[in-house]
Amino acid sequence: MINILHHGVSAAELLGRKFAASRTPVDPSCLQALGLDPLRSAFEPGAGMLSAQGRAMQLLTDGLVGEVRCLNRGRRQILSLRVPGDLLVLGEGETLVALTHVRTSDAAPLLAGLSDACPTSQALRRAWVAAGRIEQALLRNQVVRLGRMSACERLGHALLEIHERLGQVGLVTGMTFHLPLTQETLSDLAGLSVVHLNRTLQGLRREGLLGLRRGYVTLMDRIRLAEMACYSSPYAAPLRQSERPREAPRAPGLAMAS
Amino acid sequence: MINILHHGVSAAELLGRKFAASRTPVDPSCLQALGLDPLRSAFEPGAGMLSAQGRAMQLLTDGLVGEVRCLNRGRRQILSLRVPGDLLVLGEGETLVALTHVRTSDAAPLLAGLSDACPTSQALRRAWVAAGRIEQALLRNQVVRLGRMSACERLGHALLEIHERLGQVGLVTGMTFHLPLTQETLSDLAGLSVVHLNRTLQGLRREGLLGLRRGYVTLMDRIRLAEMACYSSPYAAPLRQSERPREAPRAPGLAMAS
DNA sequence: CGCTCATTTGATTGTTATCAAAAGAAGTGG
């Protein structure tokens, strides 16, 4: 069973798989040539990343990282979850936090390769743009989950998404993947309280949709789960028009009597 | 009082203000030279945009547009609100919907200007990148609102943000701005039911935080509102560390007995 | 006026958060 904290896949290989999955493949030798693999760092769970390091950007190779926003009263929201193969860039006003033991490669050589005039890096630039687009789509998914979905749906949707993302970089075993996160961490991802998250997980398990064992998640019935959670892959190319769009009002107002 | 559906500001002028506000000013004459203003389109409220038109990208000049995702059972989430000066680009799986009467300029000349080798377009490219960053930050704000904020906070936060965004392009009058949206539309933006949104609005008004009159919103007490809603400007440059980041768990598990 | 749509109100239900505490896991040091 694959361990997300310690699989043997190199940084270049991860990138290659990820780019191939978003239909913008890059020649493996080109990625190898960047020389990412030797420049490693490691972080303890809970460690803040990037701001402490002088590094501007890193490639996540092992473990899970969260882009986190903290509010008052101890409230915390994980904006996005980063999985191996993802680039770590610090957004304004956010912090990147290691959610597990984490290892990274310095991404500076990748940046250098991007600005290279060499024609082989053309494909790299295209892949870079595609990756950015996917990342944006994932953030939009997060908005929909938090804005309009019930606890069950949020959780199912998020887990389906994680499964798919890990699958892109070859870190799943069939319907099972390693997700060594605290329920509290998951609750911050799903915008729920820990207690309610726990009960929701139990519900999904009772329904035969999910299996949980020692940090491993199994999608017991992916079809039914996807249906329940209105999930559709962010990697699918063609435009979906499965749902009926509601029409906007004809004579807008926001008038409010008085 | 400024009317967002029909102010006299040209497309080039809007862009100039917007870029200046994100501290990446572009020479006005350079923007004028693009020739955006003549190529206009108009949309009725409720109209889907872009996919119908052959146009790949448009610049919103008048009115409000929502990036919308529809789910089953008639559920709808507005991912982001676009205000005059914003670029309209269609994301995968989303639709852009005119929330009011809308007018746009074709943004093709802007794209041409971006890929221009001319040195003056260097500033334009920088501004383009900065605008993209801001837009991402706004989406992250939306995540936090929907994930961890109460109805009051969501609304206050969203309205403060809209006020600030409109202010950037000169479409506010002091603390008042034109927001000709249905409460149903607002509820889809805030991830609330219409009824609850209505009651929340009333609450904010009763608290003396908000004023609403015929499609115009007034921030009666911006300081108190911002404090209540944990609002901090996405346009502020320096990193904030106002809140205490919670540390992640030491020994992650997701074990679940049995 | 009569139509339609938007806002508002009341009543009720359903969902989720919160509080408190027990039970289970995992690591530490004796």
Next chain:
DNA sequence: CCACTTCTTTTGATAACAATCAAATGAGCG
């Protein structure tokens, strides 16, 4: 190996919050 600590998961009880249903009121328009 056990006692001890600490963190996590789980359970129960309760309260706060938000959704839903139903209906009345108000605003705008032909």
